[in-house]
Amino acid sequence: MLAHGFAVESAEALAELWHKRMRAELGIDGDDAADPTEMIKGRYRGRRFSFGYPACPDLEHQALLAEMLDWKRIGIDLSEGFQLDPEQSTSAIVVHHPEAEYLSTER
Numbered sequence: 001m002l003a004h005g006f007a008v009e010s011a012e013a014l015a016e017l018w019h020k021r022m023r024a025e026l027g028i029d030g031d032d033a034a035d036p037t038e039m040i041k042g043r044y045r046g047r048r049f050s051f052g053y054p055a056c057p058d059l060e061h062q063a064l065l066a067e068m069l070d071w072k073r074i075g076i077d078l079s080e081g082f083q084l085d086p087e088q089s090t091s092a093i094v095v096h097h098p099e100a101e102y103l104s105t106e107r
Helices: 002-026 036-040 059-069
Strands: 047-049 093-095
Touching: 002 047
Parallel strands: none
Antiparallel strands: 047 093
């Protein structure tokens, strides 16, 4: 149980790290909040949208993303329920438009 939780959190942390790196490479990391507590609140430019969450609820769209990126070449497959296998894999569509938001909520 502890290993599973660690794997889940590690996958999410790595996704966040890559998102930070993308903002740096695009030169938009200057929009990032300096305070880590503000970063946790999403005070930075760009959003990661993942299927199965409220902003993109239709998990079936994973199939299109898997086809476009050819996940099988790196050993990732989809289950019949459109879940990623291996289980702790993660996917996202990253948008860096300054007005990108998950839903119509205030930051």
